Amino acid sequence: MTQQIETPVRKTLGKVRPHQTQNESLVFEKSSPGKRAYKMPPLDVPAVDPAALLGAAHRTTLAELPELSEIEIIRHFTRLSTWNYAIDLGMYPLGSCTMKYNPRVNELVARIEGLAEAHPYRPDSRAQGILEVFDLLQRCLIEITGMDVITLQPAAGAHGEFTGILLVRAWHESQGNPRRKILIPDSAHGTNPATAAICGYQVENLKSNAEGGIDLEALTRQVDEETAALMLTNPSTIGVFESQIHKIAEILHAKGALLYMDGANMNALVGKARPGDFGVDVMHLNLHKTFSTPHGGGGPGSGPVACKAFLEPFLPTPVLVRNSAANDPQSLRAPSLRVLSGERAGDLEPHPPSVRTDLGFPSFPRVVEEKAAERTGDYESLGAPGPDSGTWDSKNPGQLTWDYNRPHSVGRVRAFYGNTGMFIRALAYILANGPDGLRQTTEDAVLNANYIRHGLEDLYELPYKTASMHEVVFSDKRQAALGVKTGDIAKRLIDYGFHPYTVSFPLIVHGALMIEPTESESLEELDLFIAAMRSIAKEVEDTPELVKTAPHSTRVSRLDEVQAARKPILRWKPTEAATIKSPQPLPAGAPENLPTA
Numbered sequence: 212m213t214q215q216i217e218t219p220v221r222k223t224l225g226k227v228r229p230h231q232t233q234n235e236s237l238v239f240e241k242s243s244p245g246k247r248a249y250k251m252p253p254l255d256v257p258a259v260d261p262a263a264l265l266g267a268a269h270r271t272t273l274a275e276l277p278e279l280s281e282i283e284i285i286r287h288f289t290r291l292s293t294w295n296y297a298i299d300l301g302m303y304p305l306g307s308c309t310m311k312y313n314p315r316v317n318e319l320v321a322r323i324e325g326l327a328e329a330h331p332y333r334p335d336s337r338a339q340g341i342l343e344v345f346d347l348l349q350r351c352l353i354e355i356t357g358m359d360v361i362t363l364q365p366a367a368g369a370h371g372e373f374t375g376i377l378l379v380r381a382w383h384e385s386q387g388n389p390r391r392k393i394l395i396p397d398s399a400h401g402t403n404p405a406t407a408a409i410c411g412y413q414v415e416n417l418k419s420n421a422e423g424g425i426d427l428e429a430l431t432r433q434v435d436e437e438t439a440a441l442m443l444t445n446p447s448t449i450g451v452f453e454s455q456i457h458k459i460a461e462i463l464h465a466k467g468a469l470l471y472m473d474g475a476n477m478n479a480l481v482g483k484a485r486p487g488d489f490g491v492d493v494m495h496l497n498l499h500k501t502f503s504t505p506h507g508g509g510g511p512g513s514g515p516v517a518c519k520a521f522l523e524p525f526l527p528t529p530v531l532v533r534n535s536a537a538n539d540p541q542s543l544r545a546p547s548l549r550v551l552s553g554e555r556a557g558d559l560e561p562h563p564p565s566v567r568t569d570l571g572f573p574s575f576p577r578v579v580e581e582k583a584a585e586r587t588g589d590y591e592s593l594g595a596p597g598p599d600s601g602t603w604d605s606k607n608p609g610q611l612t613w614d615y616n617r618p619h620s621v622g623r624v625r626a627f628y629g630n631t632g633m634f635i636r637a638l639a640y641i642l643a644n645g646p647d648g649l650r651q652t653t654e655d656a657v658l659n660a661n662y663i664r665h666g667l668e669d670l671y672e673l674p675y676k677t678a679s680m681h682e683v684v685f686s687d688k689r690q691a692a693l694g695v696k697t698g699d700i701a702k703r704l705i706d707y708g709f710h711p712y713t714v715s716f717p718l719i720v721h722g723a724l725m726i727e728p729t730e731s732e733s734l735e736e737l738d739l740f741i742a743a744m745r746s747i748a749k750e751v752e753d754t755p756e757l758v759k760t761a762p763h764s765t766r767v768s769r770l771d772e773v774q775a776a777r778k779p780i781l782r783w784k785p786t787e788a789a790t791i792k793s794p795q796p797l798p799a800g801a802p803e804n805l806p807t808a
């Protein structure tokens with residue numbers, strides 16, 4: 212199964228060095244006065260006096276920008292790019308991050324001019340294409356999660372949690388008492404307790420049982436009339452599916468508490484199980500994990516929040532609605548993505564309104580003050596279509612529009628409508644895979660994690676023997692007995708050409724090695740990874756110093772992490788060596804050749 216790797220140093224043909232200079236100074240240090248990467252054409256319009264035009268805002272000294280030629284800039288950034296590790300170079304087994312491959316077709320679709328350049332202030336009547344993208348993505352995600360309604364607004368997973376718990380709080384307030392505490396298992400992602408605290412709740416810890424799941428008896432004892440919700444990461448950060456989830460929901464609901472699911476690990480569930488079907492009231496998704504939108508320095512995130520219908524009145528403003536003559540209550544749920552082989556999400560039936568706004572709820576106290584414009588109904592100042600735009604007052608049945616008139620909303624959580632580029636990419640991924648493809652993806656992700664588990668469990672300690680889902684968490688117990696810690700093993704993995712796994716997380720596993728291969732990896736790549744990890748386990752026994760001092764193949768070896776965390780240098784300051792001269796007076800008479808400030 213596994214390929215043998217010679218230790219301590221693998222014999223390879225070697226690689227061409229990207230450049231003779233193995234160090235790269237900053238662009239500021241490379242700067243020489245007068246160098247330009249561009250040349251402007253001669254002025255062919257009447258010259259204006261910038262001082263007269265700009266008044267006090269007119270600057271008289273050059274901005275302190277580096278001055279380089281085009282080729283110097285290109286080479287600088289190209290060389291730097293070769294120092295990085297990327298999913299496009301090899302496996303990125305960073306547990307809890309779902310570093311899957313981002314298919315190129317997503318990028319192609321996101322760059323379609325009409326989508327990429329859709330302006331958020333465009334009137335709805337002229338933005339129907341992009342609104343259809345929002346609507347179809349919403350309906351796909353509703354179908355995938357089994358929930359009733361959704362908002363795409365939150366900009367990341369933690370932001371989704373924040374929005375979801377605001378909904379929980381608003382609903383409890385509507386019942387007369389926001390309640391005091393939120394229960395969070397010790398296997399939860401760290402953002403969960405932070406979210407609960409920031410929404411004004413006390414966090415009460417729930418201890419996991421020996422299988423890594425929730426202890427139902429302990430839960431029953433802890434839930435009371437002051438419990439607002441349980442925040443459950445499912446599958447958890449130790450890669451375990453909470454098989455008692457429906458009973459957990461019952462215990463909570465019996466006391467009037469809600470079940471929040473951190474759905475960031477949905478890569479282990481899509482197409483197999485739907486949170487809406489097992490009692491979840493509200494959840495978030497990480498599009499940048501499950502639905503292949505770039506992350507890890509590669510792009511903004513997106514954390515849509517899906518919930519049951521009773522939470523709908525509280526969704527962030529605005530909500531996407533479809534003008535319709537008939538607001539049939541039965542049409543609230545999204546239509547099914549049928550699962551016949553070869554059928555795609557795009558083959559949906561004609562759809563109902565995305566959400567209904569007339570659920571007949573009694574009037575609730577307002578939770579978060581909305582902007583004055585929203586209160587006074589000055590929708591046009593918000594960029595929404597006004598009454599004469601032809602879209603607001605149902606003059607155009609079937610058209611999509613934004614509903615700002617939501618008296619019970621928790622308010623806005625983000626400017627405009629969310630990270631639109633990510634919606635396009637996620638939808639491209641969903642449509643390209645279709646229902647069967649998404650299910651296959653889930654199965655492959657779980658299979659890959661279990662393949663790694665099987666390949667390593669004789670050498671690395673497995674603290675929880677429960678079946679693994681999308682990730683497997685070992686501990687460094689055996690290696691620590693020889694003085695080598697999880698961080699050392701991770702750094703040695705760099706020498707073998709892999710990005711490290713997640714180190715020392717989750718906290719319930721001491722010295723954790725958290726490995727999530729995702730479905731993207733081939734059998735060959737998994738075998739190489741297993742071989743590397745096995746080889747390192749042998750090094751720990753034979754030559755532990757080699758591992759403890761790794762990495763050996765990188766530009767810099769061990770960095771002082773404590774110093775970096777406590778005294779980070781975040782700002783470049785000019786030194787003697789730096790060639791940039793600042794500030795320089797503006798050269799007279801050549802305004803067209805100056806970089807703008």
Ligand SMILES: Cc1ncc(COP(=O)(O)O)c(C=O)c1O
Pocket residue numbers: 307308367368369370400402444473475476497512514
């Ligand atoms: C289980 C879980 N919950 C929440 C988050 C937070 O998501 P984000 O980093 O997008 O805020 C993550 C991030 O990886 C996660 O894995």
